[in-house]
Amino acid sequence: MSNTSVNQAKPDNLPKHKINWGKLEEAEYFAEQVKLFRQGKISKDDFRRFRLMHGAYGSRMTDDYSMIRLKLPAGELYPEQLDKVAELSDSFSIGSAHVSTRQNFQLHWVALEDVSEVLRGLVDAGMTTREACGNSVRSIMCSPLAGVCPDEIFDPTPYAVATTKFLLRNPMSQALPRKFKINFTCCEKHGMVRMVDIGLIPQQVEINGKTQLGFKIFLGGGLGAQSFVGHLLEDFTPEEELLYTVVATVRIFDRLGNRENMARARMRYLVNEMGWEKFQNLVLKERAMVKMVLSVLVKLDVDKTPDVLRKISISSEMPYIPQGYSRWIKSNTIKQKQSGFSSVFLTLESGDVTSNQLRAIADMARELTADGQIRNGFAQDMVFRWIKDEDLPRLYAKLLEVGLANPGALTMTSVVGCSGTTSCNLALTNSHRLAKEVQRKFIELKIDEDDDLRNSTIKISGCPNSCGQHEIATIGFYGGGGRLGKDMYPLYNMLLGGRADEDTTLGHTCTKVPAKRVIPTILKIVEIFKSEKRQGETLDLWMRRVIQGNGGPNIKSLDDIKELLQPTIAVPTKDQDEDFYADYGNDASYHAKTGRGECAA
């Protein structure tokens, strides 16, 4: 070996990952299992279950390649971990990573034979893919603003991490009837707590003059072919009860969830079929029992040691402020509760980020964030926290250099798009590319600067299964196929008025929109809204008013919107418009084609 080294000296006060979620023996075992599978010594179904438990999905139309999903509890990442993901993507994937709507990275088109190498690499940097897929408790989410949100009561991050520590590799979460999702949030505005199996919001109450920390817990929500909004378990759940409540809920689901019919297996169906009150009682009784049995032995290991904040000593004097700065500041940053600091959201396209950009983000975190970390967000985005306000121009300039300074991250221009036909077996349309097209067009039109549209969202799924979360979007779409005579064309079912805050509402179906008419359709809706809105009213609030039956004289209901959209969504013949019959990213005519779904194996 050479005694010379190219490793550059990095400042020594950089925080490193505290917990190694990975296990080397799992990577080694994975390699062995692939060999046995290839030799025909393990059945396809057994191997699929095993593979999913370790975060590896099959790819579109082939099991020879995997989509590897990392499990990143609370979306927390350290610079060394980003560097590692970049390296692994360069080596084994396609030179980019994809941020999911559940704060994880996904690496696409990895050869099945190399999955174990990726797992090894992840272990080196403290990461895992264990229970990122399959019928397990998936990565536990936590708002990317937890700890810095001006509206939060306390930082829920340590609880999300502690709950992960308890559940990861725990026998109780290895063979559930179906996947199970837990979300923590900072406040009502920034979380998605009513559309998951267990959603938690920090609360505090005064009991006998003493402050008691705890949570508001919602159970039984979820998005999918049939979606439900979660129910509040009780007014206040003290933090000591957190673990027992989670365990009780998972145990009931494990016992009573529908194992016969995969399509009805998620806990929300159980809650719906049983009725909320009955389910609620069961959970409370189960919790009492769990507490009796477990409380002596098992406590949640909550590490509340605050992150060490480094003094960032950058000379932040910029010779000039780069163009576009004020637009970006307005749409990509949030002032933290800690005065003098901001959190910065990066606008990605459908969550895609190149390995070179990941390395650049890692360097920016090292240089400019006081906590030396990055968090993945809820909307296929990445977030820097603890940026000193005076460093924002410098950060913006650095982001510009690597193509990451697009505005609009916190506005309607930041469109969510699942992976669609780029890699998913179930997809009917290229939702991934469509989301990028919409975003590019809307940034060009400066939609992010329109305050009426800021709070609204656009989310696109390539099939009815909701990975793109279309039901909680102001304007949501899910893919399908349409037909005129013998000719098929890609289309989207459009839902309006969904939201994920304290007034969580599932979108209402409005109409079918051909794929190549999605952009003009959204613009037409904005036009209708502008002519109908009351003073100060935003798109999402107008939409709610219409859905609640309080629209104006012209637009009384969604049907009126549908009527006005007819000219925009009319279907031309193939002779009139051949491009209409091809999906984004394809030259040839559209035909619906899917493989076997794996979410549920």
Next chain:
Amino acid sequence: MCGLSKGKTTRVTIDADNLRSEIRDKSVKVLDIRKEEDYKKGHIPGAINLPLASLLSDDSPEKVLQYTQSFGIGDETSVVVYDDTFGALASRVAWTLEYIGHEDVSLLDITFGTWKKLGLEINTESPSTNKSNHSLKLKPQILATADYLVHAKEKGAVLMDNRERLNFLEQHIPGAINIPYRMLASSQNILKPKEELKRLMQNRNISSDSEIITYCGSVGTLSGLGYYALKSIGLDNVKLYVRSFKEWKSLEKPIEKQMDANYWDLSAE
């Protein structure tokens, strides 16, 4: 690792420290495969410039022999090749020297860019060279033609495509496996440590006595690196399909594609 049974083992790569001492001893000829303009701005002391484009304009054995002799490379001279393109261009030149029968050729295990970053010696002098004699003993056993490939494939040879994953998915020679060139490198070196490269083969159930043919897009650079990666872990029955996929397509041979997936739209470029 594979040298015990043989009289002389050729090292596949050499590290910077060893190269520097061999340069000091004047026991090595160093070839710089970058463009002439880059070479002129600074190169490893004593290195002779052989831009890949010059070599490729005529890589007939006679012409290559001419280069070799004009550089003063004799049959026994140690040659070390480097580039600034992750070792792929250097590999193509090294393979060409091997093909005309020059045994002792190695790749510098880092790129010129890394050499520079390490602060190692660089100068701008072009060395004077004395003409030498070199024999011509072609080594057809390291070359694969399209016809040979078809034949060998039928008999169970492994075809290894070293292009990037998305290019491979888009089109490749039927039955090929894909080991993108980036999979072969480590963050510092043009090739990963041996045990890691070995694992890539073991994970694919490829045994050490398999015949393997590497290919890439057009001229055998990426697959040249693939060729040396395999040699570095002791695989001996390796051939380079030097005219690669460009020729394969022009011959209108069958092509395989990963259908019905828009993988290009995942690229964040």
